Amino acid sequence: MAERFTKSMARNMYMGGSLFFILIFVGLTMDTVRQMPDRDNRENLTEAVAHGKKLWEDNNCVGCHSLLGEGAYFAPELGNVFQRRGGDVAFKAFFKGWMNAQPLGIPGRRAMPQFNLSDEDLDALADFLEYASKINTNGWPPNIEG
Ligand code: HEC
Structure with a gap:
């Protein structure tokens, strides 16, 4: 040695x-x-989902929200908002109601802007969020309130 x-x-x-x-x-x-x-849920990657992703980018939703952990931490994670807010039955109704009601104007609560998107655009954004929520991420995010 x-x-x-x-x-x-x-x-x-x-x-x-x-x-x-x-x-x-x-x-x-x-x-x-x-x-x-x-x-990666590619079987559900429709035209509407692609349009929704473009709207997601053009409106900089990720400037406040995270999606599957990536993004800003000012507002809730949206990778699991589909499961959190009703899933197949109620999500679209929740989402459209939410988007149209902004800003809520509740004092002391963080606010989200009004984007004035058409009904068709809101459908596409909801489809994109549903698509993202069905990507198999090994259980990320770990908490449904994300
Ligand atoms: C300026 C920051 C900001 C931007 C940009 C923004 N949001 Fe939000 N968003 C918020 C905040 C803050 C909340 C939580 C508000 C509350 O609880 O009253 C929220 C909440 C939400 C919720 C409800 C989440 C839940 O768990 O119920 C959805 C859905 C949502 N945003 C979608 C979007 C989409 C889609 C876009 C892009 C078109 C977007 N947001 C852009 C700040 C933002």
């Missing part, structure tokens, strides 16, 4: 360690990509 910790030993540990973890990283990335088709 070498008595000294040589430069070449240090280099081998650095190179070997890096290679080992790069291989793990590549393996996990490939595993994620392989699982995507079964998990």
Whole structure:
């Protein structure tokens, strides 16, 4: 056994360690990509959902809200608002009522602006939020009140 910790030993540990973890990283990335088709809810990716996503972006909803954890933390997470507010039966009615009622104007409560969107646009946004809520995220967000 070498008595000294040589430069070449240090280099081998650095190179070997890096290679080992790069291989793990590549393996996990490939595993994620392989699982995507079964998990990303692509079978429900309709024209209306795509239109809803565009409205979501154009109106900068993510400037206040998060979606599946990404975004701002001023307002509630919306990746699970579909389940939180009625699901299949009542969500669309809740959503349209909510959007049309803004701003609520309750003192001391954080306010959301009025976007003046058409009925058709509200339908598309609701479809987009429903679509997002059915992506298999391993149970994220962990809390229904998000
Ligand atoms: C300026 C910040 C802001 C922006 C931009 C914004 N919201 Fe909100 N939103 C809020 C706040 C604050 C609340 C919570 C208000 C409350 O509880 O009275 C809220 C609540 C909601 C809720 C109800 C959530 C729940 O759990 O019941 C929905 C749905 C919603 N927003 C959708 C949207 C959509 C869709 C957009 C983009 C078109 C948007 N918001 C843009 C601030 C914002």
